[in-house]
Amino acid sequence: MDTTHDKLKVYVVDDEPGICLGIGAILRDFTFKDKASLTPVEFEIFMYNDGESMLSSLETSVPDILLLDCKLPGISGLEMLEGPLGGRTDILTIMITAYATIETAIRATKLGAYDFLAKPFTPDELRYTIRKAVTHIMLTRQARKLEEEKRKIRFEFISILAHELKSPINAVDGYLDLMQNRILGDDLSSYIDIIKKSSDRIDGMRKMIGDLLDLTRIESGQKKRVVEETDLIDLVKNSVESNTLAAQSRNISFDLEIPEKLIIPADTGEMQIILNNLVSNAVKYNRDSGRVKICIAWDESDKLLISVQDTGIGMTAEESARLFNEFTRIKNAKTRLIPGSGLGLSIVKKIAMLYGGDVSCESEPDRGSTFRVKLDVVKVQ
Amino acid sequence: MNYNEMKVLLVDDDPDFIEQQKALLNAIGFQVVCASGETEAARILNTFKPDLAVLDLMMEKMDGGFVLAYQIKKMYPETPIIMTTAVTNITGMEFDATTKEERSWIKADVILPKPVRFEQLKGEINRLFSRS
Numbered sequence: 474m475d476t477t478h479d480k481l482k483v484y485v486v487d488d489e490p491g492i493c494l495g496i497g498a499i500l501r502d503f504t505f506k507d508k509a510s511l512t513p514v515e516f517e518i519f520m521y522n523d524g525e526s527m528l529s530s531l532e533t534s535v536p537d538i539l540l541l542d543c544k545l546p547g548i549s550g551l552e553m554l555e556g557p558l559g560g561r562t563d564i565l566t567i568m569i570t571a572y573a574t575i576e577t578a579i580r581a582t583k584l585g586a587y588d589f590l591a592k593p594f595t596p597d598e599l600r601y602t603i604r605k606a607v608t609h610i611m612l613t614r615q616a617r618k619l620e621e622e623k624r625k626i627r628f629e630f631i632s633i634l635a636h637e638l639k640s641p642i643n644a645v646d647g648y649l650d651l652m653q654n655r656i657l658g659d660d661l662s663s664y665i666d667i668i669k670k671s672s673d674r675i676d677g678m679r680k681m682i683g684d685l686l687d688l689t690r691i692e693s694g695q696k697k698r699v700v701e702e703t704d705l706i707d708l709v710k711n712s713v714e715s716n717t718l719a720a721q722s723r724n725i726s727f728d729l730e731i732p733e734k735l736i737i738p739a740d741t742g743e744m745q746i747i748l749n750n751l752v753s754n755a756v757k758y759n760r761d762s763g764r765v766k767i768c769i770a771w772d773e774s775d776k777l778l779i780s781v782q783d784t785g786i787g788m789t790a791e792e793s794a795r796l797f798n799e800f801t802r803i804k805n806a807k808t809r810l811i812p813g814s815g816l817g818l819s820i821v822k823k824i825a826m827l828y829g830g831d832v833s834c835e836s837e838p839d840r841g842s843t844f845r846v847k848l849d850v851v852k853v854q
Numbered sequence: 855m856n857y858n859e860m861k862v863l864l865v866d867d868d869p870d871f872i873e874q875q876k877a878l879l880n881a882i883g884f885q886v887v888c889a890s891g892e893t894e895a896a897r898i899l900n901t902f903k904p905d906l907a908v909l910d911l912m913m914e915k916m917d918g919g920f921v922l923a924y925q926i927k928k929m930y931p932e933t934p935i936i937m938t939t940a941v942t943n944i945t946g947m948e949f950d951a952t953t954k955e956e957r958s959w960i961k962a963d964v965i966l967p968k969p970v971r972f973e974q975l976k977g978e979i980n981r982l983f984s985r986s
Contacts, residue, residue, distance in 0.1 A: 636940070643940050644870040647969030651874055654972040656881045670870055805914065809890055810869055 479514045481607065484536035486521045487569060488546050492592070493520040496540060499596045505607055514607050524548040528557050536564055538606050540590065543570045543577060551577070554584035561585075565606050633800045634685070637815065641678040645671045673812065681814035687746060688799070688816055691823050698827075702853055703739045705748075705779075706731055709767060712748040716756045723761045730768040736853040737777060743824045750817040751781040751844050757811050758842070759785035776830065777850050782843040788836040796834060797822045821846065855983055857883035863904035864888045865895040865922065866938070867913040871968065875908060875938070878972050882979060892918040896925060903930050906979070909962070911939035923961040934982045937962035938970055 485496045497518045506513040519536070521527035524545050539558075543550040550568060558564065568581045571592045578589060587609065590602050648671045657663040713727050720727065755765040763784040772778045786807040788796070795801050800815040802808065818832070821844075825832045829849035836842035862884045866872045869890075876886045884906070889895035891914045907926050911919035923935050937960070964978045 639940055640868070643969045644868065644874075647871065647874040650969060650971050651877055654881075656877045656972065667873070670873065674870065805891075809867060 479512050480517050481514055481537040481610070482519065482534065483516050483538045483540065483603075484519045484521065484527055484530075485540045486524060486527045486545065486550070487540070487542040488522050488544075489542075490522070492542070492569070493522070496599060499599050500603065503600060503603070505600075505604055514611075516603075522546075524550070524553050528553065531557075537610055538603070539564050539566045541566055541568055541586075543568055543581075551581060551584065554581060554586060559584065565610055567602060567606060630799065637681065637800060638678065641674040641681075644674045677812045677814070680812075681816065684814045684816040684820060688820050688823065691743075691820065691827070698740045698743070700738050700740055702736050703741045703744055705735045705737060705739075705744060705769060706733065708741070708745050708748050709752075709769065711745065712752040713767070715749065716752050719753075720756050720765070723756075723759070723763075725756055725759050725761070725763050725765060728764055728766040730766065730770075732769070735769060737848070737850040738853060739828065739848075739850060743827070747779070747821050747824055747846055750821050751779070751846070754817065754844070755781050755783035755785070755842075757813070758808070759783045763841075771852065772847070775852070777848045777852075779846040779848070780843055782841065784841040787838045787840050787842050788834075789838055790836075793834045793836045793842070797832065818844075855980060857905075857979075857983075858885075860905040861885045861887060861902065863895065863898065863907045863926075865890075865892065865908070865913070865919075866910040867891050868910070871910065871938070871970075875970055875975075878970065878975055879908070881972070882976055892922045895922055899926065899929060904933055906934055906936070906982070908936045908938060911937055919962075920960065927961045935962045935964075936975075936978060936982075937965045938968050939965065940968040 483496075483500060485493050487493050487496075497520060500516045500518055504513050504515050519530075521530070524541075525547050527539075528548075541550040541553065548556075554566065558566065566586045567588045567590055568577075568586045569590045569592060570577060581589070587606060588602055590599065594602075648667045651657065651667060652664055657667075709729065709731055713729070719725075752765065752767065759765065765784075766780075766782040768778075768780045768782075770778055788803060792803045796803070797818050799819045801819070802813055802815040822832050825846050825848060830847040832844060832846045834842055834844050860883075862879050864872060864875055864879065864886050865888075866875065867890055872888050872890070876888060879886045887898060887902070887904070889898050893914065895909075904926075907923070909919045909922055911917070913919060915921070919937055919939070923937060926933055926935060963982055966974065966978065
């Protein structure tokens with residue numbers, strides 16, 4: 474196939490040889506480029522003197538555009554639309570008529586014809602009609618392609634989701650099987666550890682479902698966003714507080730480089746989600762006795778910069794490149810025991826983009842990572 | 855059958871499954887050596903010959919278990935291999951090791967769905983060792 478040109482097949486069915494030849498001559502050298510298609514469109518013309526021969530050719534090849542005369546010696550154009558061509562959405566039909574009456578027009582349109590060309594027509598009229606038809610075909614093709622891509626992405630997402638939701642159920646299921654078969658003996662206290670592990674997996678699953686709801690709400694635009702004056706500093710303190718227990722148990726300290734007050738117009742819930750995700754990651758992926766440094770400041774182009782730096786396990790460049798996709802968890806010996814839904818950072822990214830911003834990451838294995846969220850918001854105070 | 859003198863190599867990247875399967879294998883009578891991924895397992899394989907290997911399929915790599923099974927069969931052809939997996943048709947991958955042809959390219963003797971049930975694991979192990 475020609476890769477630099479899209480070729481559309483045009484069938485002309487008319488019992489007047491002059492019309493067929495005329496159309497052929499006009500379209501053969503006609504190249505058309507519209508806004509919807511990336512490549513110019515050329516035409517390949519096939520001519521038929523009656524409906525029957527065109528219909529029998531459909532078995533081997535199908536036209537993109539059909540220029541169809543109403544009056545034909547055998548089966549008429551309208552009869553073809555009624556019968557053998559009825560419901561063919563893959564063929565775009567343009568009726569050619571000598572005596573264009575409103576009635577014929579309405580009937581043909583009802584039967585699925587896309588447009589009309591009244592005889593006699595000028596080359597410009599023909600080109601105009603064809604141009605309209607091509608734009609229609611290209612737009613339909615594009616819409617179909619987008620729809621297909623969307624379906625594929627959705628299917629992939631659901632497949633992974635199903636797998637991710639199944640693993641905690643399987644883990645708990647396995648522990649129940651251990652208990653049922655009294656693998657650790659009859660003493661209930663021997664099972665305390667696995668009961669704790671079971672509830673950890675259930676907690677993880679609950680967290681994942683919560684993240685998933687956040688994600689779909691943000692993506693669908695269903696969530697009512699309330700943009701109001703929000704003090705980020707309060708939210709930073711909330712995030713630090715909710716992670717204090719986890720941090721203390723591993724002797725991790727916080728270091729805050731933030732102004733006393735920083736008010737921006739934003740949805741409080743969304744800002745809290747960003748901070749919670751970044752701060753809890755910085756604790757989770759830190760080393761014992763490590764540090765978490767949180768900075769908030771305006772950069773030179775007046776964008777708000779939130780950065781959270783840890784002194785933890787870090788990542789290779791290859792790992793951090795994959796980081797912001799859904800359900801991405803970096804799997805290695807260092808992350809094996811750290812729970813996570815694999816959704817947090819993709820949520821952070823989606824929210825940041827709602828504020829005309831983005832999120833980036835700088836990381837070095839065994840030295841730590843710095844996550845930077847940039848938001849395009851105005852300074853209120 | 856008495857498995858007391860036998861050593862199992864158990865490889866899984868999920869600490870919960872390691873814990874569970876270790877307990878099950880201990881209860882059946884085996885001594886268990888654990889690895890959390892194919893890289894660690896490959897290192898351990900150089901130090902001893904397992905009497906049985908129980909491997910997860912998807913670990914560091916999507917097909918880590920397959921590759922590891924192949925390595926084990928090459929080093930120790932007589933070591934039976936049980937592959938455990940939570941992969942089903944929903945993830946677009948489906949396979950089995952019931953026919954001879956399937957076993958010839960999947961270097962596992964048995965494939966068990968996760969979570970592994972005590973009775974099923976015991977049954978398959980008894981079958982594997984009475985066959986050989």
